[in-house]
Amino acid sequence: MKLNHGIIASLLLCIPFASFSQVGIGTTSPQSDLHVEGTLQVTNTDAVSTPVKLTGIGTEGRITDVVLGDNLNLTGNVLSSVRSDVASYKIATINLAATNNSNNVFNNVNLDLSGVNKEVVVFRVVGATTGFSVTGIQGGVDGRHIIIINTTSSAMSLENANSGSTASNQINTYESSAGGTLSTQGQGTFDLVYDASSQKWIVIDVRT
Structure with missing residues (x-):
């Protein structure tokens, strides 16, 4: 044809x-x-009982899939945080005996807060065999919360605004006695939050 x-x-x-x-x-x-x-507008789509992805718009205006992270859950079209009612803290260990110090006074302690320990809140101190002091901690950013646990039998002290450390790494203990020093008699914990306004670590709790 x-x-x-x-x-x-x-x-x-x-x-x-x-x-x-x-x-x-x-x-x-x-x-x-x-x-x-x-x-x-999209209509007459198939119903999905348990969606596994979200749809979002990128910086160039393109519609793309958004993959959910480990701490998010999408069930029945409801997005929620996993374990939102439970505080979950990552823990790291720091051996002070392996760091530089002068007469058991530790200045500008590097906890690698912006590196491998950026998600760590609790730091377990080991290695001290005699009483020691910390005058400052590197890497503070506004609102950063850390908990230092002294697991040794030696007293641990935090020094108030001690010039041994860089000003932005120093600690404000809000302690008026004994030169502003806060100490544990052996095992104990310190809670600290970094305040960008004063550029100091603020001690918010001590357990001795």
């Missing part, structure tokens, strides 16, 4: 070409396979 030119042209129009794969709605310069300039 012979096909005339009109039929051939009609058939060619029905064949998709890769060079025309981008479609624009409301725009003459599509930047994606489908580019909608304006609002988007």
Whole structure:
């Protein structure tokens, strides 16, 4: 059977070409396979009882999948935080005996708060065999909370605004007696929060 030119042209129009794969709605310069300039509405979609991803819009306006992190849960179209009612603290161990000090006074202690320990809240101190003091801690950012646990039998002290450490690493103990020093008699804990306004670690609790 012979096909005339009109039929051939009609058939060619029905064949998709890769060079025309981008479609624009409301725009003459599509930047994606489908580019909608304006609002988007989707109806008559299949019901999904347990969705596993969210849909979001990136910085370039592209709709993309958003993968849920470990601490989020999406069930029945409700997004919630996992263990939102329970405080969960990561713990690291610091051996002060392996760090530089002068007469058991530790200045500018590096807990690697912006590195490997950026998600750690509780620091377990080991290695001390005699009483020791800490005058400052590196890496403080506003609101950063740390808990220092002295697991040794030696007394641990935090020194108030001690010049042995850089000003922005120093500690404000709000203690008026004994030169502002706070101490544990052996095992105990210190709770500290960094205040960017004063550029000091603030002691909020001590357990001796």
